Amino acid sequence: xxxxxxxxxxxxxxxxxxxxxxxxxxxNFTHLDSNRYVLTNLAGEYLxxxxxxxxxxxxxxxxxGTINYNNLIAKNFIYDQSSDVAINLIALKFRTKKSxxxxxxxxxxxxxxxxxxxxxxxxQVSRQNVDTSQFDMTKETANKGIAFAFKSPSRSLKFEFQGxxxxxxxxxxxxxxxxxxxxxxxxxxxxxFVIATNLVFISDEILSFCNEHKVLISTSLDGPExxxxxxxxxxxxxxxxxxxxGINKVREALGPQSVSALMTTTxxxxxxxxxxxxxxxxxxxxxxxxxxxxPYGFAIKTKSYKKYDTQxxxxxxxxxxxxxxxxxxxxxxxxxxxxxIILSKMYTPTEPGYVDLQSPAGIGISAIVFNYNGxxxxxxxxxxxxxxxxxxxxxxNLDNNSYEEIIGSDKLLxxxxxxxxxxxxxxxxxxxxxxxxxxxxxxxxxxxDMVGNKPNSFFCHKNMEVFKHLxxxxxxxxTRKILxxxxxx
Amino acid sequence: xxxxxxxxxxxxNTNLTKRFLAKISDNPxxxxxxxxxxxxxxxxxxxxxxxxxxxxxxxxxxxxxSDKNFGNVFLLPPEFNYLANDDIAVINPEKSAVKILFRKxxxxxxxxxxxxxxxxxxxxxxxxxxxxxxxLINEILSMIPLISPTATEIGITGGEPxxxxxxxxxxxxxxxxxxxxxAIHVLTNGRNFTNTNLVKNIASVVHPDLMFGIPLYSDxxxxxxxxxxxxxxxxxxLKGIIxxxxxxxxxxxxxVIHKQTYQRLPQLAxxxxxxxxxxxxxxxxxxxxxxxxKANIDSLWIxxxxxxxxxxxxVKILDRFRMNISIYNHQLCLLDKSxxxxxxxxxxxxxxxxxxxxxxxxxxxxxxxxxxSAHYKYSKHIQAIV
Numbered sequence: 001x002x003x004x005x006x007x008x009x010x011x012x013x014x015x016x017x018x019x020x021x022x023x024x025x026x027x028n029f030t031h032l033d034s035n036r037y038v039l040t041n042l043a044g045e046y047l048x049x050x051x052x053x054x055x056x057x058x059x060x061x062x063x064x065g066t067i068n069y070n071n072l073i074a075k076n077f078i079y080d081q082s083s084d085v086a087i088n089l090i091a092l093k094f095r096t097k098k099s100x101x102x103x104x105x106x107x108x109x110x111x112x113x114x115x116x117x118x119x120x121x122x123x124q125v126s127r128q129n130v131d132t133s134q135f136d137m138t139k140e141t142a143n144k145g146i147a148f149a150f151k152s153p154s155r156s157l158k159f160e161f162q163g164x165x166x167x168x169x170x171x172x173x174x175x176x177x178x179x180x181x182x183x184x185x186x187x188x189x190x191x192x193f194v195i196a197t198n199l200v201f202i203s204d205e206i207l208s209f210c211n212e213h214k215v216l217i218s219t220s221l222d223g224p225e226x227x228x229x230x231x232x233x234x235x236x237x238x239x240x241x242x243x244x245x246g247i248n249k250v251r252e253a254l255g256p257q258s259v260s261a262l263m264t265t266t267x268x269x270x271x272x273x274x275x276x277x278x279x280x281x282x283x284x285x286x287x288x289x290x291x292x293x294x295p296y297g298f299a300i301k302t303k304s305y306k307k308y309d310t311q312x313x314x315x316x317x318x319x320x321x322x323x324x325x326x327x328x329x330x331x332x333x334x335x336x337x338x339x340x341i342i343l344s345k346m347y348t349p350t351e352p353g354y355v356d357l358q359s360p361a362g363i364g365i366s367a368i369v370f371n372y373n374g375x376x377x378x379x380x381x382x383x384x385x386x387x388x389x390x391x392x393x394x395x396x397n398l399d400n401n402s403y404e405e406i407i408g409s410d411k412l413l414x415x416x417x418x419x420x421x422x423x424x425x426x427x428x429x430x431x432x433x434x435x436x437x438x439x440x441x442x443x444x445x446x447x448x449d450m451v452g453n454k455p456n457s458f459f460c461h462k463n464m465e466v467f468k469h470l471x472x473x474x475x476x477x478x479t480r481k482i483l484x485x486x487x488x489x
Numbered sequence: 490x491x492x493x494x495x496x497x498x499x500x501x502n503t504n505l506t507k508r509f510l511a512k513i514s515d516n517p518x519x520x521x522x523x524x525x526x527x528x529x530x531x532x533x534x535x536x537x538x539x540x541x542x543x544x545x546x547x548x549x550x551x552x553x554x555s556d557k558n559f560g561n562v563f564l565l566p567p568e569f570n571y572l573a574n575d576d577i578a579v580i581n582p583e584k585s586a587v588k589i590l591f592r593k594x595x596x597x598x599x600x601x602x603x604x605x606x607x608x609x610x611x612x613x614x615x616x617x618x619x620x621x622x623x624x625l626i627n628e629i630l631s632m633i634p635l636i637s638p639t640a641t642e643i644g645i646t647g648g649e650p651x652x653x654x655x656x657x658x659x660x661x662x663x664x665x666x667x668x669x670x671x672a673i674h675v676l677t678n679g680r681n682f683t684n685t686n687l688v689k690n691i692a693s694v695v696h697p698d699l700m701f702g703i704p705l706y707s708d709x710x711x712x713x714x715x716x717x718x719x720x721x722x723x724x725x726x727l728k729g730i731i732x733x734x735x736x737x738x739x740x741x742x743x744x745v746i747h748k749q750t751y752q753r754l755p756q757l758a759x760x761x762x763x764x765x766x767x768x769x770x771x772x773x774x775x776x777x778x779x780x781x782x783k784a785n786i787d788s789l790w791i792x793x794x795x796x797x798x799x800x801x802x803x804v805k806i807l808d809r810f811r812m813n814i815s816i817y818n819h820q821l822c823l824l825d826k827s828x829x830x831x832x833x834x835x836x837x838x839x840x841x842x843x844x845x846x847x848x849x850x851x852x853x854x855x856x857x858x859x860x861x862s863a864h865y866k867y868s869k870h871i872q873a874i875v
Contacts, residue, residue: 007718008611008785014714045763065711070753074708074760082710083724088731089764348810349763489762489810 011065016080021060022069025086027077029054030431030464037431038471043093044345044434045075048471093349097434100351100358100366105407107158107355107367108149109380110176112137113169114372117200118234122264122293127164136169137372142176144398145370150183151403156190160218162380164372167201177213194218198232198239199246207253217250219243221261221283223269223276231266247283261285265292265316267307273320281327281334289337290320292462294381294442310461318469325473328482340486342470345435347487355379357437357463361419364395364412374398376406378415381441393441415440418451426454432467490861491839492568493589497580500551501562505582510590510628511544512635513576528580530572545580547572547587563587575637579628593637597837599644599676600629602657606649608678609718610704612745612789614779614862617648626656633663642672651681658690665696672698676743679703680722682729692736700739700769703730706750708760716749727764734767741770747789751796758803762810771807773800774835775818778862786866793823794870801825821856822872836860846871 016022029037029049037054040046049057049068056062057078062069064080072078076093079086114135116127128135137145149157159180161173177193184191193215202217210217221243222231228240250259261283263269263276273290280288292313320336327334344352355362363378370376374397377383382393393415396406406412419438421427427436439459443452454460474480514523515530517540524542531539531548538556539546545561548554549570554562563580565572565587572578577591591598602625606617636643643664650657664673673696682688682701691699703726706716710723733740742761746754754773761771775793776782782789800816804827807814816828817835824832834857843858850856850873859867 007609009715009718011711011715014720015711043763070709070712071756073710074756075763080710082714083721083727085710085724085727085731088728092731093764349766484809487809 014082015064016082018064020081022062022073022078022080024058024060024078025076025090028429028431028433032468032471038468039077040431040434041076042090042434043076043097043349045093046346046431046471047071047075047077048475096349097351100353101360103154103156105149105152105365105368106154106156106353107160108145108152109160109162109367109369110137110142110145111162111164111369111371111383112142112166112172112176114164115168116163116165116198117168118165118198118232118239120232122231122266130168135164135372137172137370137374139172139175141370141372141374141398142172143179144374146176146179146183148368148370148376148398148403148406149180150187150189154189156192158192158194160194160196162196162369165198165201166195167197167199167206170201170206174209177209177215181213192216197246198234198243199250200234200239200242202246202249204253207249210250210258211254215254217254217259219247219259219261220263221247221279222263222266223272224279227268227272227275228279230268231264244283251284256284262289263291265290265313270308270312270316273316274323277320277323277327277334281332286333287335287337287340288320288324290317291338292317294384310458310465313462314465317466321469321473325479325482328485329478333485335486338466339470339483340488342435342466343483343486344488346470347484348489352488354437356439356442357435359419359421359433359437360416361438361440363393363415363440364407365416368395370398376401378412379441381445385441385445390445392444415450424451426460430464432464435467436463490842491571492566493839495566495569495587496585497547497566497587498551498564499562499585500548500554500564501557502560503582504560505545505580508579508581508624508628509545510577510579510632510635513547513572513574513578514543515574528578530574532570532572547578577632577635590632591636591640593639595838596641597644597839598636598640598642599646599837600632601646601648602626602629602650602660603648603652605652606647606678607652607680607719608649608722610781611716611718611749611785612747612776612780612782614777614782615646615648616780626653626660629660630663633660634667636668636671638668638670640668640671642674643668645673645675647676649678649681650675651677651679651687654681654687655690658687658694661691661694661696661699665694669697672700674700674702674741676702678717678722678726679729679733679740680725682732683725685732688729688732688736688738692738700741701733702741702743702772704743704745705730705757705761705765706744707753708757709753712749712753730765730768734765739769741772742768743772743774745774745776746793746796746800747776748791749788751791751799754796754799755802755806758806762806762812766810766812768812770813770815772815772817772835773803773831774816777818777860778865778867779860783865790866792868792870793819794868797823797825801827804828804831818857818860820858820868820871821852822850822874823868823870832857834858844871847873849873849875851875 027039027041029039032038035051037049038046053068076086076090114128115130117130196218199219222228225240229237232239247259324334324336341352341354355366369380369383371383376395378393378395386394395409395412419440421433421438427433440450442459444450511528513530514527521542525544527543528545529543536553539559547563547565549565551564573594575593579588579590603622604618707713713723714720730740814831815833816831817833836857840861841858842861847853852874
């Protein structure tokens with residue numbers, strides 16, 4: 001044994017030699033605050049360094065064996081003589097992050113009707129009266145949409161029914177579900193159905209069909225009764241009451257996790273974030289998606305979009321986030337979904353697959369929209385834009401164009417090529433690029449340019465602030481524990 | 490500790506010129522045709538004549554040996570009374586010794602395939618020897634068909650098994666042919682899997698249940714290399730793991746927790762979830778007081794009670810990603826309660842013991858206990874849970 005003891009070498013003899021400096025792997029850095037930077041690698045792993053530490057790192061003077069040195073080497077920001085496996089690992093991680101691209105389009109939205117009983121001022125759709133059935137999708141169009149969806153190479157296909165108010169054309173939803181199921185006996189894909197509805201027209205017949213065919217429900221809930229009814233007017237002024245009744249009916253029939261809700265933030269909501277969150281908790285939801293208005297459709301016509309700016313939105317969002325974190329600290333699990341998506345990008349090797357935060361943009365290749373009349377749009381927002389007579393993102397029509405013509409169209413491919421944020425000015429050198437994405441429809445709508453000028457972009461400003469805010473929140477150990485629970489692994 | 494190796498006393502003439510490996514039988518009426526390949530085990534001390542025709546005989550009481558006409562009769566020390574029908578032993582005539590290679594009634598059988606190694610770990614429990622032990626390969630190949638097909642799992646250990654190269658592939662083929670329902674678990678440092686041909690050949694065996702247990706001691710290359718005392722080890726081990734997984738081989742990451750590894754345990758867990766999420770199992774293990782560990786005790790020992798916060802955090806990170814996690818070689822009274830559901834009774838039966846402090850403990854039967862070697866040093870915080 002004494003002979004063996006002599007053979008053991010100290011740690012220093014396995015460290016890189018002082019006179020052969022480490023090498024840098026690709027990474028970006030962006031100011032976090034006056035003296036600190038966020039650094040991210042290609043796979044979205046991040047570190048925070050002071051300016052002095054960053055200077056040392058880049059000038060290759062970082063002392064070997066220090067905590068920063070070890071963290072940087074373990075997260076593949078640098079490598080040295082001891083191992084070059086970092087190159088294999090970073091390549092593997094980058095491929096993993098981008099692997100969703102080969103899956104291609106999963107979400108197929110069918111606008112089964114433009115009719116609606118509500119008259120929400122922020123609505124993204126030019127709604128039609130309840131009894132004008134020429135704005136319903138026909139079976140012929142639906143069949144073509146189904147055939148189109150099954151052309152997608154994706155192993156999982158999600159069929160989402162939208163409106164207008166989708167349940168005003170429930171017969172067609174029923175037809176699509178049954179036809180897809182029949183077709184899937186041969187295709188054998190993972191199929192999911194979701195009905196987006198305001199729940200006014202939910203009935204036992206519909207629920208029993210949903211139960212039998214495992215159809216999920218997605219609805220809108222903007223907050224407590226007064227706020228919700230103000231945001232979502234309908235004859236009878238009882239939208240909130242009907243929505244809550246509907247949610248409870250759905251849960252009763254399909255189970256507690258079968259219904260999800262989305263909220264939209266209006267000017268009237270800005271001072272009410274705690275009320276909105278409390279409403280979600282009261283109604284038994286375990287998460288909320290705090291969403292700003294979209295600059296489309298009625299929102300622009302009724303000028304509700306311009307009613308608040310980025311700063312007001314961020315104040316609302318951060319106040320809400322702080323309140324939700326306090327709720328979690330008191331021992332009740334409740335998540336904010338936008339933060340959850342970004343945290344999942346920061347803390348997992350995979351992509352959560354959120355259409356608005358993808359590079360290239362998720363339009364067409366993550367989700368595609370079939371309008372009631374067979375028009376095919378690259379995204380739901382693209383459809384809204386077309387309602388305003390801007391057909392930039394209309395890819396074709398199910399009656400006139402084949403799958404190959406639409407998916408292979410220059411219209412779509414050009415957008416995708418332009419929205420690789422890895423090469424977009426203002427994005428390619430941003431530390432938050434791995435967490436961010438491209439929203440060409442938004443930038444086209446607001447700046448008349450798909451790529452957009454980032455210093456003037458609400459999208460960029462909003463997301464940069466959210467990323468930085470989350471990085472700072474993660475520095476507090478108690479908050480960190482809570483936020484990590486929101487990560488979808 | 491159960492005795493698996495001992496000098497044995499020949500009681501009659503022996504005609505062994507080389508190592509003899511055979512299955513043990515306690516059936517005196519087994520067909521004559523089979524006897525010349527078997528070792529007869531006489532367990533009871535009745536004054537009964539030995540059955541004729543067996544190659545060798547193991548007995549426990551020389552006073553009851555009435556018939557000295559048979560060759561190759563050996564006296565076994567009483568500690569071997571656990572031996573049973575269908576166990577496998579090898580007799581080494583040079584050293585007049587026996588080694589028990591397989592016990593049918595144990596779930597913990599492992600086969601040492603070489604004592605050579607290309608690592609030199611600070612805490613190696615089976616210190617490598619630079620000797621020529623290639624003869625073991627044929628011995629093992631001849632042993633595999635003798636192993637009871639009811640065996641659930643067999644470990645392959647060393648030394649470094651992959652130093653066998655293609656011979657290891659031959660071994661896997663034979664395991665698959667003879668023991669298709671037996672899981673094979675290989676303890677390897679994975680470095681030789683940088684050889685993609687070796688990995689391809691292993692994959693082409695299409696063994697139904699083959700797992701490679703590979704140690705990774707740090708997310709930092711120099712710290713891993715220091716622990717295994719080999720330059721380039723981290724580099725090759727990780728490339729090896731990637732090669733194995735790219736051909737769909739099962740991989741387990743094994744982390745021994747000690748003074749050199751506990752501090753960055755959470756970072757290592759994060760590294761695994763970030764880079765190696767595709768591995769099949771992560772085992773977090775306590776130190777075994779064997780081999781080199783004793784020589785390096787000062788640079789290795791930390792009381793497990795003192796690294797609970799790092800262990801809890803690491804497990805939480807791995808569990809968040811729903812990784813398959815086990816904690817081995819840790820006594821329940823030392824583990825944070827949140828970790829109990831991950832603790833496994835992992836110590837092989839022949840070297841598994843409990844300490845005096847354990848008497849009266851209400852959860853002793855659920856606790857994995859200690860390595861026999863822990864008598865040398867164990868935690869000050871061991872206490873019966875009543």
